[in-house]
Amino acid sequence: MAEVTVYTTSTCPWCTRLKDFLRAEGVSFNEVDVGKDPTAAKRMVELTGQRSVPVTTIGDQIIIGYDPDGIKELLG
Amino acid sequence: MTGELYDLIIIGAGPAGMTAAVYCLRKGLRTMVLSKDIGGQANWTTLVENYMGFMEISGPELMQRFEDQLKKEKANLVNDEAVDLVQHGGAFTVKGKTTGEHRGRAVIVATGKRPKKLGVQGEEQFKGKGVSYCSTCDAPLFRETAVAVVGGGNSGVQAVLDLLANQARQIFLVTNQELTADQVLVKQIIDHPKVRLYLHSQVTEIHGEQMITAVSVQSQKTGLKEQLPVEGVFVEIGLEPNSEFLQVLRKNNLGEVVIDCECRTNLPGVFAAGDVTNIPEKQIIVACGEGAKAAIKAWEYLTHSGERKVEAE
Numbered sequence: 001m002a003e004v005t006v007y008t009t010s011t012c013p014w015c016t017r018l019k020d021f022l023r024a025e026g027v028s029f030n031e032v033d034v035g036k037d038p039t040a041a042k043r044m045v046e047l048t049g050q051r052s053v054p055v056t057t058i059g060d061q062i063i064i065g066y067d068p069d070g071i072k073e074l075l076g
Numbered sequence: 077m078t079g080e081l082y083d084l085i086i087i088g089a090g091p092a093g094m095t096a097a098v099y100c101l102r103k104g105l106r107t108m109v110l111s112k113d114i115g116g117q118a119n120w121t122t123l124v125e126n127y128m129g130f131m132e133i134s135g136p137e138l139m140q141r142f143e144d145q146l147k148k149e150k151a152n153l154v155n156d157e158a159v160d161l162v163q164h165g166g167a168f169t170v171k172g173k174t175t176g177e178h179r180g181r182a183v184i185v186a187t188g189k190r191p192k193k194l195g196v197q198g199e200e201q202f203k204g205k206g207v208s209y210c211s212t213c214d215a216p217l218f219r220e221t222a223v224a225v226v227g228g229g230n231s232g233v234q235a236v237l238d239l240l241a242n243q244a245r246q247i248f249l250v251t252n253q254e255l256t257a258d259q260v261l262v263k264q265i266i267d268h269p270k271v272r273l274y275l276h277s278q279v280t281e282i283h284g285e286q287m288i289t290a291v292s293v294q295s296q297k298t299g300l301k302e303q304l305p306v307e308g309v310f311v312e313i314g315l316e317p318n319s320e321f322l323q324v325l326r327k328n329n330l331g332e333v334v335i336d337c338e339c340r341t342n343l344p345g346v347f348a349a350g351d352v353t354n355i356p357e358k359q360i361i362v363a364c365g366e367g368a369k370a371a372i373k374a375w376e377y378l379t380h381s382g383e384r385k386v387e388a389e
Contacts, residue, residue, distance in 0.1 A: 011238075012213035013119050017136040035216025035242070045217075051287060051308070052204040052214050064204060066113075069155065 001075070002059030004028065007044045009035035014066040015054040021068050027075065029056075082108045083378055085170050085180035087158045088318075090116025091360045092350025092367035093186035094142045099371030100184075101149040105378065108180065109146070110172055112157040115139030116188040117315070117351065118360050122212045127361055138360070154178070158187070159321050161346070168345065182378055184370045185322060185333060185341070185348040189315035189358070194226060198282030199311075206288030206308045211235035215242045218308045222246040224291045226279050227312035233257035235310045236265050248304050250274040250293055282309055317352045328354050339370035347374050 004022070006029050008015035022029050034041035034053065048055045048062050056063040058074045084100050086093050089111035100107045113119075121135030130138065146153070156172035161183065163169075168183045191209040193199060199207055208214040211225075215238040223244055225235045228251030236247050247270055249255075254275055255262050265271045274293050280301065281292040291309055294301045317331045326334045326342040333348040335341055335355070341348050349370035350363035 009213060009216045011122055011216070012210070013122055013134060013136045014210070014213060016134060017115070017119055017140075020136070020140060038219060041217055041219075045287075049286065050204045051206055051217050052208055052210075053217070054213075066119075 002061075003030070003057075004075075005030045005032060005057045007032050007034050007040075007048070007053055007055040007057075009033060009053050011035070012053050018054045018056065018066050018068075021066075022071070025072075025075075027071075080106075080179070081167060082106050082152075082178070082180040084108070084182050084184065084374055085110060085168070085178055086184045086186060087111070087161075087170060088116065088186035088188055088350070088352070089114045089143075089146075089153070090186060090188045090350060090363065091118055091139075091142065092188070092363040092370070093184070094146050095364040095367035096184050096186060096349060096371040096374075097146055097151050098149055099368050100375065101151060103371070103375045105375060108152045108154060108178060110154045110156055110158055110170060110175075110178060112155065112173075114143050114153075117190075120210060120212070121360075124360065126359075135360075161185075161322055161324060163324065163343065163345075166345075181345070182374045183346045184339075184367075184374055185319075185325070185346065185352060186350045186363075186367060186370070187318035187352045189317050189351045191311065192313045192316045194279055194311055194313065196279055196281055198284065198288075199309075202282055202284055202288050202309070205286065206284065206306075207282065208308060208310050209312075211238040211310050211312070214308075214310075215239045215244070219243045220245050221307040222248070222305060223308035223310060224248045224250055224279065224293075224304060224306045225310045225312060226250045227314070228253060228255040228257060228275070229312070229314065230257045230261060231314075232310075232312040233261040233265055235312045236271060237261070239310070240265070240268065240270060244270065247271050248274060248291075248293070248306065250277050250279055252276065252278050252296060279309070315351070315358075319352055330354075338373045339366060340373065345377060347377075 083105040160171035283290040332354040347370040349366035
């Protein structure tokens with residue numbers, strides 16, 4: 001399975017919901033808190049073209065926002 | 077069109093819709109919940125401290141508990157956005173954007189509200205690329221940058237405070253009137269060296285290439301335009317109801333569905349609850365109460381005594 005990374009901030013309610021969804025689906029993921037790590041924030045913007053969270057990368061695919069259907073589709 | 081005729085279709089799965097659904101399912105009504113998301117606006121709330129039974133709980137966590145309760149009652153939850161509601165004889169057809177038509181003998185509308193947009197050039201183009209409607213989510217991404225906040229109410233001033241807490245370099249607060257936020261909030265920003273106020277002004281355009289680089293602001297008093305170099309624009313100008321598709325229902329000048337004290341709309345058999353309605357208090361606990369009321373009234377309508385009652389009026 002492709003690696004799943006979720007870019008979050010600690011105060012983002014949609015990020016919390018997204019992580020809960022992934023856990024409920026049994027999907028392993030890495031979390032990057034871009035609010036605490038400016039370097040990671042810059043990397044996220046360069047990688048995804050987004051300055052907003054949550055952003056999820058599944059392999060080289062990018063899902064913007066809280067989009068469980070989009071994630072399910074990419075994960076098959 | 078799906079073949080089944082439901083007793084009730086509930087449109088929306090925020091606090092009002094989910095509460096209504098639990099009540100209807102416990103009454104034994106064949107119920108469908110049609111919603112593009114679960115939790116609605118309550119998901120945007122970082123901390124809820126006034127929902128009884130919980131000293132404090134995050135909005136998403138509270139909505140997760142609602143969803144668990146809904147699923148315990150074995151709700152038929154369809155993930156789709158309603159785009160039309162029409163009456164056919166004694167029943168109603170609700171059209172989903174991707175799932176087609178669904179039929180019910182009664183309907184509860186609980187579609188809530190969404191953030192208002194500015195409607196200026198550049199807003200859509202730079203959404204997620206500097207334009208944000210969620211300061212609690214995105215403020216940490218604007219450390220050491222200049223940003224604009226649009227809106228002088230509580231949510232606008234709260235966005236300024238969120239940005240200050242996350243070390244934004246400079247904040248331009250733009251509002252088309254005076255600040256209308258609570259004094260306890262205004263006091264925290266009014267003389268802050270990082271905050272510059274643009275009262276009686278409006279944003280006219282958002283500029284950039286890949287990301288936002290500037291915003292144009294015009295004074296309503298002098299007509300003077302100024303371009304402010306910013307990397308972010310936080311839009312906090314209030315909410316608007318998700319009611320455009322409800323052509324058959326009477327709405328007020330804000331677009332809210334008009335209901336009476338029994339959650340009845342102008343169309344017998346269609347009820348409404350929560351923030352999409354003209355009920356003034358927009359609170360999670362009020363929405364739940366209204367959802368419960370709408371469910372009970374819909375159940376009464378669907379029983380013989382309920383139909384008789386409606387016909388008698």
